[in-house]
Amino acid sequence: MAVFLSKRLLRLVVLVGVCLGILAVMSPRGGDQSGTTQSYLSNMMPSNFDFSGSKLWGSQSNENVSEEKERYEAEKEKEKEQAKSEDSKESEESESLHKLPSTEPYDESKTESPSSLEERNLVWEYMKPSYKNKGSRPKACFVSLVRNEELHNMLESIAQVEKKFNKKFHYPWVFMNEKKFTDEFKREVSQATSGEVEFVLIPEEYWSYPDYIDQNLAADERRKMDADGVVYGESESYRHMCRFQSGFFWQQEALDKYDWYWRVEPGIKLYCNINYDVFQWMQDNEKAYGFTITIHEYMRTIESLWNTVRKWWKKNPEYIAKDNLLEFISEDKGESYNLCHFWSNFEVANLNLWRSPAYRDYFKYLDDTGNFFYERWGDAPVHSIAASLFLPKDSIHYFSDIGYNHIPYDNCPLDKNVFKENECECNPDNDFTFHSYACGVQYYNSQGLTKPNGWEKYNN
Numbered sequence: 001m002a003v004f005l006s007k008r009l010l011r012l013v014v015l016v017g018v019c020l021g022i023l024a025v026m027s028p029r030g031g032d033q034s035g036t037t038q039s040y041l042s043n044m045m046p047s048n049f050d051f052s053g054s055k056l057w058g059s060q061s062n063e064n065v066s067e068e069k070e071r072y073e074a075e076k077e078k079e080k081e082q083a084k085s086e087d088s089k090e091s092e093e094s095e096s097l098h099k100l101p102s103t104e105p106y107d108e109s110k111t112e113s114p115s116s117l118e119e120r121n122l123v124w125e126y127m128k129p130s131y132k133n134k135g136s137r138p139k140a141c142f143v144s145l146v147r148n149e150e151l152h153n154m155l156e157s158i159a160q161v162e163k164k165f166n167k168k169f170h171y172p173w174v175f176m177n178e179k180k181f182t183d184e185f186k187r188e189v190s191q192a193t194s195g196e197v198e199f200v201l202i203p204e205e206y207w208s209y210p211d212y213i214d215q216n217l218a219a220d221e222r223r224k225m226d227a228d229g230v231v232y233g234e235s236e237s238y239r240h241m242c243r244f245q246s247g248f249f250w251q252q253e254a255l256d257k258y259d260w261y262w263r264v265e266p267g268i269k270l271y272c273n274i275n276y277d278v279f280q281w282m283q284d285n286e287k288a289y290g291f292t293i294t295i296h297e298y299m300r301t302i303e304s305l306w307n308t309v310r311k312w313w314k315k316n317p318e319y320i321a322k323d324n325l326l327e328f329i330s331e332d333k334g335e336s337y338n339l340c341h342f343w344s345n346f347e348v349a350n351l352n353l354w355r356s357p358a359y360r361d362y363f364k365y366l367d368d369t370g371n372f373f374y375e376r377w378g379d380a381p382v383h384s385i386a387a388s389l390f391l392p393k394d395s396i397h398y399f400s401d402i403g404y405n406h407i408p409y410d411n412c413p414l415d416k417n418v419f420k421e422n423e424c425e426c427n428p429d430n431d432f433t434f435h436s437y438a439c440g441v442q443y444y445n446s447q448g449l450t451k452p453n454g455w456e457k458y459n460n
């Protein structure tokens, strides 16, 4: 019994000892127990827990709470610093020879939640419904972003388009402007067109600075670009225009009823008759983007564009088409941008390309950098990179048969039969396609097309 009692006593002593030990370990460095308990608990709380407003700490003195708040703030600062250094590591990585994700097609059998599957559908899947209209008249229009002062040049363009094409097809025309069109403008263009016309006053939200733009910084950068002699380097409106053409023209309500658009700028020329319905041909042959002229961009205007695209690409590999046209825009498998793009003053394209979740996400990602304003990103490289990455390459089409001029370059058919049949009024010697400043060579190579005989003589 005594042995039994003393054993129990011993166990009790050990137990008490252990408890005291634990208490000793937990005892406050500065003798403030409550503070320690709080800090112990704070390790278990989510780091964004708001200590100040919490009932949990209701019994704490204000001093303890503010001490803990300080510690919390310090931790938050540390986290921010870490996140920053991770970000810069990431951008270093993307600048280095880091492999981009493969261009394997998106695996639809992947078990994803329906909503994310929907959002991440391939661009082609998104565009598919518009091709169900095959064989019927396409829902199509001309689109011109234009200023009132450009009325005369706009009338010249309309006359060209009507004479060479639209007098046979009567497609409607949508004119857009961030300022109200004058009555004179409306009257004159309405008389000049053979289809319906619509005038869009662009809402301010699409033609103004987003609140995250540092306008002083933007002005500084414009001054620098101007000093460097960059075309439109100083222009604020040019930047709004490029951003609008990249991300917003296709969002204007007036275009909701259409699947197709043909962009026409003031002062362009069409050199040849176009005897077929270009929209119908695009639709019925499952094309998505058509162009006439390719060209290199000025590096100075898009210095950070490619790195931004690469970062987006890494985050969204599902959107990249397997049989894309990357080779047109990059000669080292995406490591760098070769500055090639489709000259966007002429575009015949499916609006659903820009409406797709992929393009919306891509545009937002680009726009969030502010570099439409701090640099001078053009809608031509922005569109061309997207089309080259998102579309199957056989849905991109070069209209070698459409004689076209936007000062100072010509697309003039080199094929003698096409030239004759369509009564072209241009000089093939001036054709820009295979000029070294153009990107016809890169385009033909990337599409696996045979270049016309004698193309080399243009390659100066």
Ligand SMILES: Nc1nc2c(ncn2[C@@H]2O[C@H](COP(=O)(O)OP(=O)(O)OP(=O)(O)O)[C@@H](O)[C@H]2O)c(=O)[nH]1
Pocket: 144, 145, 146, 147, 150, 176, 177, 178, 179, 237, 238, 241, 264, 265, 266, 345, 407
């Ligand atoms: N409403 C409006 N349209 C504009 C403005 N700036 C340009 N545009 C239009 O946007 C399109 C592209 O502008 P352009 O000035 O031709 O740009 P660009 O083709 O790069 O340059 P250029 O070689 O000078 O023709 C044209 O259709 C212009 O009419 C603007 O401030 N307001």
Ligand SMILES: [Mg+2]
Pocket: 265, 345, 406
């Ligand atoms: Mg122009």
